[in-house]
Amino acid sequence: MxxxxxxxxxxxxxxxxxxxxxxxxxxxxxxxxxxxxxxxxxxxxxxxxxxxxxxxxxxxxxxxxxxxxxxxxxxxxxxxxxxxxxxxxxxxxxxxxxxxxxxxxxxxxxxxxxxxxxxxxxxxxxxxxxxxxxxxxxxxxxxxxxxxxxxSREGFPSNKEYRIYRGPYKCIKRYFGSSRVFLRNLYKFFSVINKRKRTKTILFMTEQNDSIKSNLKAVVERMQQRGMDKEYCILISARAAAAEPQSYRSWIKLIYKLAKSGMIFLDDHAPVLDWLKLDNDVKVIQLWHAGAGFKSSGYSRWGHKGCPSPQSCHRQYTYGIAGSKSIAPFFSEVWGINDELVLPTGMPRMDQYLDNDYRKKVTEDLYKRYPICNGKRVVLFAPTYRGKNKKEAYYPYELIDFEKFYELCGKEYVVLFKMHPWVSEPVPIPEKFSDKFIDVNLYPNINDLFYITDILITDYSSNIFEYSLMKKPMLFFAYDKIQYSFSRGFHRPYEESAPGKVCYNFTELMEAFRTKDFEYEKVEEYVIQHFDFIDSHASDRVIDWIVLGKMPEKIEQEINIVEKxxxxxxxxxxxxxxxxxxxxxxxxxx
Known part of the structure; x- marks a missing residue:
C-alpha cells in the first residue's frame, strides 16, 4: 500500500x-x-x-x-x-x-x-x-x-484442585471422553470413510421436530417428483433435540448422516452445529421455517439473553433463502452472513399454498369441517405466544373481551381462534358464544385457514407473510409492543412494517374492527417488497439454483464480487x- x-x-x-x-x-x-x-x-x-x-x-x-x-x-x-x-x-x-x-x-x-x-x-x-x-x-x-x-471464576478451585476433587475417572472422562469430544472425533472418522461418496448425498435435517415439515418437506417431495431420488441419496434426520434429550444411538446415527452428506438442508437453528464444525467442502443451506415477521432473533438480537455465541450454527451456512432480494438483509442479519448469500428463491412450503387445485379442495373441506363459517365473513385471531420458551409459552386470554367481540360480530362475522402451537392452554370461549366463536388450535396448518379468512388479527407473528398473498385486510393487536421490543426486539420499525392498522388495546382493536379501519393500502406495499416471485415454483428454484448449481448469472456475479x-x-x-x-x-x- x-x-x-x-x-x-x-x-x-x-x-x-x-x-x-x-x-x-x-x-x-x-x-x-x-x-x-x-x-x-x-x-x-x-x-x-x-x-x-x-x-x-x-x-x-x-x-x-x-x-x-x-x-x-x-x-x-x-x-x-x-x-x-x-x-x-x-x-x-x-x-x-x-x-x-x-x-x-x-x-x-x-x-x-x-x-x-x-x-x-x-x-x-x-x-x-x-x-x-x-x-x-x-x-x-x-x-x-x-x-x-x-x-471471572473467582472462588472456584484451580484446575489442578478441581481435577483432584472430581477424581481420576471423572477427570479422564471430562478431558478425553466427553460426549462432544467423542462425537467430534466420530464425525472425523465417519467423514474419512465417506468423503468420496458424499457429493451425491443430501441430508434434510431438523433438530426442532420429530418429522420434517414446511420447506424441508416441500423440497424433498419435489425432488422425488422430479425423479432425483434415483440420482441422489436423500437422507432424513428429524429429532426434537433442541428441547428433549436424545439417546446415544440417536446421536451416533445423526453424526453418521452428517459425515455422509455433502449438502445439508436445515429449517431452523440446529444446536448440534454450534459445537460440531463440518468439513469445509460440505454445503449447509438454511431453509428458514418462517417468512419475514418483526421479531429479532439470532445475531439481530446479539447482546440479549439467549443470543448466539460468536461461533454458532449460523456461521456454517453456505446459503439461506428469502422471499425477495429486498428482505434478504433481514435474514443475513439474523444469521451473521453476507446479504448476497441469502437467495430470493421464495418459500418452498408456499408452492402447495399457491396451487389452485389444492386451495379449492382445502376450502371445501374447511367449510365442511367448520360449518358455522358457511355464508359468513371469517375473522382469524392468530397471535404469537408470550413467554421465554416452549415450556413457558402462553397467551393472556384475559385481555380478550369475548362479549364485546361477539356483539360486534353481529350476523356478519364468525371468529376462529388459532393460537401458536406452543400455547397448550385452550381458548376459554364461553359456551354461550360458541355459535360464532370456535377454537381451531387442533387444525394442523394455519396456512389452509387463510383461504376462508376475510380478516386476520395478529401481533408480531410471521404468519402475515403467507396471509398477505390473499390480499385481504389485517389488524395488529400490539398491547405489549414496548415490553416486547425490550425482551425480543424488532429488526425493523414495527408501525412502519405492519401491513395493517396497529392497535394498542382491545378497545382500539374493536373500534378498528367495527369501523373497518384496516389501513389496507399497506398490504399491497408489503407484497411488493416481500415477494420477487408469486408462483408455485420455489422448490424448483431451490433445487435448480442450489442442488444443481444453476444459479442466475446476476446473483452469481454479486456473490463473486463480494468474494473478490x-x-x-x-x-x-x-x-x-x-x-x-x-x-x-x-x-x-x-
Whole structure:
C-alpha cells in the first residue's frame, strides 16, 4: 500500500456515532482537496495494530460533504465478529492510502457513551467495543478497540484442585471422553470413510421436530417428483433435540448422516452445529421455517439473553433463502452472513399454498369441517405466544373481551381462534358464544385457514407473510409492543412494517374492527417488497439454483464480487506504511 496521507488529498472528520442493533454507523464529513477523487471510488477499512484490514466498511452518501460508514460488528464479511484488537479507519483508492479518520473539534463526541458491551453465553461472556481518541497535539485520531472477556471464576478451585476433587475417572472422562469430544472425533472418522461418496448425498435435517415439515418437506417431495431420488441419496434426520434429550444411538446415527452428506438442508437453528464444525467442502443451506415477521432473533438480537455465541450454527451456512432480494438483509442479519448469500428463491412450503387445485379442495373441506363459517365473513385471531420458551409459552386470554367481540360480530362475522402451537392452554370461549366463536388450535396448518379468512388479527407473528398473498385486510393487536421490543426486539420499525392498522388495546382493536379501519393500502406495499416471485415454483428454484448449481448469472456475479472484495481485503498490507509513518513522526519530534 502506498501511504499518501501527508499529501492531504482529502480530510475525513468523524462527527457522530450511532447504533442500530448490531450496526454501528459513523457519520463523517469528507473535504476533497483533490477534485479528481470520486467518493464512489473510496474504500474504507478497519485496520488493526499490525496493519491487517479486518473489515470493509460500507460507504453511503447523505448530503453535500456528509457520508455514513456502516459496520456490522457480528459479521466483518467473513462470517465472524470483528476480531479483538485496536483499529483505525483508513480511506483508500486502489492501493493508495489517502486519509485516516479523525474526530472533529467542532463536534465533540462522548466516546464512553457511544461504546457498547454485548453479553452472550447467558451473560458469562462479553464482547466490548470501546471508542476513544489517541493522544495527539494537533489531531484527534479516532480508535476503535475490540475486547472479548469471560466471567471471572473467582472462588472456584484451580484446575489442578478441581481435577483432584472430581477424581481420576471423572477427570479422564471430562478431558478425553466427553460426549462432544467423542462425537467430534466420530464425525472425523465417519467423514474419512465417506468423503468420496458424499457429493451425491443430501441430508434434510431438523433438530426442532420429530418429522420434517414446511420447506424441508416441500423440497424433498419435489425432488422425488422430479425423479432425483434415483440420482441422489436423500437422507432424513428429524429429532426434537433442541428441547428433549436424545439417546446415544440417536446421536451416533445423526453424526453418521452428517459425515455422509455433502449438502445439508436445515429449517431452523440446529444446536448440534454450534459445537460440531463440518468439513469445509460440505454445503449447509438454511431453509428458514418462517417468512419475514418483526421479531429479532439470532445475531439481530446479539447482546440479549439467549443470543448466539460468536461461533454458532449460523456461521456454517453456505446459503439461506428469502422471499425477495429486498428482505434478504433481514435474514443475513439474523444469521451473521453476507446479504448476497441469502437467495430470493421464495418459500418452498408456499408452492402447495399457491396451487389452485389444492386451495379449492382445502376450502371445501374447511367449510365442511367448520360449518358455522358457511355464508359468513371469517375473522382469524392468530397471535404469537408470550413467554421465554416452549415450556413457558402462553397467551393472556384475559385481555380478550369475548362479549364485546361477539356483539360486534353481529350476523356478519364468525371468529376462529388459532393460537401458536406452543400455547397448550385452550381458548376459554364461553359456551354461550360458541355459535360464532370456535377454537381451531387442533387444525394442523394455519396456512389452509387463510383461504376462508376475510380478516386476520395478529401481533408480531410471521404468519402475515403467507396471509398477505390473499390480499385481504389485517389488524395488529400490539398491547405489549414496548415490553416486547425490550425482551425480543424488532429488526425493523414495527408501525412502519405492519401491513395493517396497529392497535394498542382491545378497545382500539374493536373500534378498528367495527369501523373497518384496516389501513389496507399497506398490504399491497408489503407484497411488493416481500415477494420477487408469486408462483408455485420455489422448490424448483431451490433445487435448480442450489442442488444443481444453476444459479442466475446476476446473483452469481454479486456473490463473486463480494468474494473478490474479501480476498483483496485479506491481501492488503498496511503495516509498512504505518511503520514508516510512525518513524517519520518520531523523527519530527527529535
Amino acid at each position: 502506498l501511504y499518501r496521507i501527508d499529501e492531504a488529498l482529502l480530510v475525513i472528520k468523524l462527527v457522530d456515532i450511532q447504533w442500530e442493533r448490531i450496526f454501528v454507523h459513523f457519520n463523517i464529513e469528507i473535504e476533497f482537496k483533490d477534485n479528481t477523487i470520486d467518493w464512489k471510488s473510496l474504500e474504507f477499512y478497519a485496520v488493526n495494530g499490525i496493519g491487517a484490514a479486518k473489515a470493509r466498511l460500507k460507504l453511503s452518501f447523505i448530503k453535500e460533504n456528509q457520508y455514513c460508514l456502516s459496520l456490522n460488528i457480528t459479521n466483518n464479511g467473513e462470517k465472524r465478529c470483528l476480531p479483538i484488537g485496536t483499529y483505525r479507519i483508513l480511506a483508500c483508492v486502489g492501493d493508495e492510502v489517502l486519509a485516516e479518520c479523525a474526530a472533529d473539534f467542532n463536534y465533540p463526541i462522548n466516546m464512553e457513551e457511544k461504546s457498547r458491551n454485548f453479553e452472550y453465553a447467558n451473560g458469562h461472556k462479553v464482547y466490548t467495543i470501546k471508542f476513544y481518541i489517541e493522544d495527539d497535539e494537533e489531531e484527534l485520531p479516532f480508535r476503535m478497540h475490540i475486547l472479548q472477556a469471560s466471567e 472484495q474479501i480476498e483483496r481485503m485479506k491481501e492488503l498490507d498496511f503495516l509498512q506504511p504505518l511503520l514508516d509513518n510512525d518513524l517519520q513522526e518520531r523523527k519530527n519530534t527529535i
